[in-house]
Amino acid sequence: MTKVPKKIVIRELKNSFGSKQVLSGLNLDVFEGESLVIIGASGTGKSVLMKNIVGILRPNSGSIKIDGEECVNVTNNVREKISRKLGMLFQGAALFDSLRLWENVAFGLISLKISGREEARLKAIDHLKKVGLSETDADRYPSEISAGAQKRVGLARAIATNPEILFFDEPTTGIDPIMGEIVDGLIVSSVRSLGATALTITHDMDSARRIGDRIAMLYGGKIVWIGKTEEIDSSRDGFIQQFINGQVDGPMAGLITENSSV
Amino acid sequence: MGFVTATGRACINFLTATGRLVIFAGVAVSHIVRPPFYSRLVVRQIIEIGFYSLPVVGLTAIFTGMVLALQSYTGFARFNAESAVATVVVLSITRELAPVLAGLMIAGRIGAAMAAEIGTMRVTEQIDALSTLSTNPYKYLVAPRLVAGVVMLPCCVLVADIIGVFGGYLVSVYKLGFNANMYIKNTVQFLEFIDVFSGLVKAAVFGFLISLMGCYHGYYSKGGAQGVGSATTNAVVSASVLILGCNYLITEAFFSR
Numbered sequence: 001m002t003k004v005p006k007k008i009v010i011r012e013l014k015n016s017f018g019s020k021q022v023l024s025g026l027n028l029d030v031f032e033g034e035s036l037v038i039i040g041a042s043g044t045g046k047s048v049l050m051k052n053i054v055g056i057l058r059p060n061s062g063s064i065k066i067d068g069e070e071c072v073n074v075t076n077n078v079r080e081k082i083s084r085k086l087g088m089l090f091q092g093a094a095l096f097d098s099l100r101l102w103e104n105v106a107f108g109l110i111s112l113k114i115s116g117r118e119e120a121r122l123k124a125i126d127h128l129k130k131v132g133l134s135e136t137d138a139d140r141y142p143s144e145i146s147a148g149a150q151k152r153v154g155l156a157r158a159i160a161t162n163p164e165i166l167f168f169d170e171p172t173t174g175i176d177p178i179m180g181e182i183v184d185g186l187i188v189s190s191v192r193s194l195g196a197t198a199l200t201i202t203h204d205m206d207s208a209r210r211i212g213d214r215i216a217m218l219y220g221g222k223i224v225w226i227g228k229t230e231e232i233d234s235s236r237d238g239f240i241q242q243f244i245n246g247q248v249d250g251p252m253a254g255l256i257t258e259n260s261s262v
Numbered sequence: 263m264g265f266v267t268a269t270g271r272a273c274i275n276f277l278t279a280t281g282r283l284v285i286f287a288g289v290a291v292s293h294i295v296r297p298p299f300y301s302r303l304v305v306r307q308i309i310e311i312g313f314y315s316l317p318v319v320g321l322t323a324i325f326t327g328m329v330l331a332l333q334s335y336t337g338f339a340r341f342n343a344e345s346a347v348a349t350v351v352v353l354s355i356t357r358e359l360a361p362v363l364a365g366l367m368i369a370g371r372i373g374a375a376m377a378a379e380i381g382t383m384r385v386t387e388q389i390d391a392l393s394t395l396s397t398n399p400y401k402y403l404v405a406p407r408l409v410a411g412v413v414m415l416p417c418c419v420l421v422a423d424i425i426g427v428f429g430g431y432l433v434s435v436y437k438l439g440f441n442a443n444m445y446i447k448n449t450v451q452f453l454e455f456i457d458v459f460s461g462l463v464k465a466a467v468f469g470f471l472i473s474l475m476g477c478y479h480g481y482y483s484k485g486g487a488q489g490v491g492s493a494t495t496n497a498v499v500s501a502s503v504l505i506l507g508c509n510y511l512i513t514e515a516f517f518s519r
């Protein structure tokens with residue numbers, strides 16, 4: 001296999017909120033065209049990591065490079081150029097509630113001037129159909145559909161512009177297993193057929209196995225384990241064992257008391 | 263010691279907030295003049311601020327004009343100056359009452375709505391989503407509201423001028439027994455361009471302040487429903503105080519010789 005270039009390179013990334021250190025010197029490489037799944041207990045900073053990469057949060061220190069280009073502390077113009085390569089599904093979907101579903105999905109197409117309004121509408125309806133919504137749903141507003149459906153619209157919005165790097169924050173949470181499998185399939189096909197690089201956060205190990213080329217585990221503000229998806233079950237790593245078997249006892253035991261005291 | 267620390271902290275907080283507000287305003291204004299322009303959003307805000315505010319502005323103006331006529335008539339009767347009622351009504355309305363009262367009413371209506379809408383977008387991560395879709399939130403959310411505020415407040419105040427004067431006319435002619443033609447003649451006779459113009463300048467400034475406060479407090483709101491609630495309150499209160507303060511400064515700039 002030829003050497004695959006690195007799409008995202010993160011070094012010594014630190015991010016804290018007040019006195020709470022969420023990321024403490026995190027290092028991570030993501031290769032071009034791979035699908036990396038990030039797992040980890042609730043509140044370990046998975047969403048924070050993702051928001052640092054897409055530029056919504058500013059790290060306290062450290063470096064994030066996308067395609068070799070530094071994206072920490074850069075001018076707005078550079079930032080905007082980078083953000084064109086990215087698409088993100090938020091954990092809470094974050095649909096624009098003043099816009100119809102198709103306008104949500106078409107938003108990037110229109111703002112990047114990829115399509116005119118009419119053409120964007122047709123493309124948006126196509127994408128909505130892919131995530132299991134109908135043409136009649138396209139004219140409804142986000143508040144009129146269920147949370148699971150909102151999540152799927154958010155997914156359609158993230159992939160609509162065919163970005164080079166896709167970020168999915170818990171794409172299948174709150175979605176029934178059948179639809180979940182369809183969503184997983186959609187993520188896989190975005191990576192395989194469109195050549196995108198994908199980062200997915202999930203708690204669902206079945207879904208992680210379906211979509212991940214590699215899996216990384218976040219704990220204590222760092223990546224404590226990273227490896228191929230096939231390797232995860234044979235891994236003897238304490239963190240991984242505890243996480244995939246859902247045991248209370250293990251190296252992360254301290255976490256439970258730590259969180260409940262907050 | 264505790265007192266000194268508290269005072270110092272309050273000062274620093276105040277300066278930080280002021281600086282942040284000035285930067286916010288500067289960035290937002292810079293986005294008004296740089297493409298792309300979201301004309302669809304500007305039109306929507308213009309309708310929201312201008313058109314839907316007309317009923318409340320009209321009601322405020324007509325009652326103000328009416329009470330003004332009544333008050334100045336009963337007051338001026340003490341020194342036989344009833345004939346000045348028309349002039350007093352039109353000058354007070356155009357210079358002061360229409361811009362200030364319309365400004366305060368619209369601050370309550372629009373400032374609150376903007377803070378609540380943008381604040382909700384902030385806490386539900388919609389503003390973050392905007393930037394991941396290559397759209398600048400200042401340009402998309404703030405700039406159209408500032409433009410609409412600056413354009414529509416003077417329009418509303420012009421309407422309020424007319425309705426307010428009409429309210430004074432109604433009371434003077436139908437209740438106090440003034441001659442209709444004389445009243446109109448007196449109204450127009452002493453009215454100067456600068457009276458109306460200064461009122462419209464005030465309105466434009468107030469429109470800017472209302473939109474700015476609504477957007478600023480919404481943009482920096484945090485912490486869910488409670489945060490949005492206090493952003494809304496802060497937007498209305500700060501816009502109202504700024505309106506009253508700036509009203510004095512603009513009046514001084516126009517009329518103190």
Ligand SMILES: Nc1ncnc2c1ncn2[C@@H]1O[C@H](COP(=O)(O)OP(=O)(O)OP(=O)(O)O)[C@@H](O)[C@H]1O
Pocket residue numbers: 017020022040041042043044045046047048049091
């Ligand atoms: N805006 C913020 N202000 C203050 N603290 C924050 C903020 N965002 C996140 N945090 C803190 O960062 C920690 C990590 O949050 P994050 O949302 O990344 O968790 P997560 O790993 O995505 O969890 P989950 O799986 O439940 O989504 C939390 O404990 C939270 O206290």
Ligand SMILES: [Mg+2]
Pocket residue numbers: 046047048091169
């Ligand atoms: Mg999360």
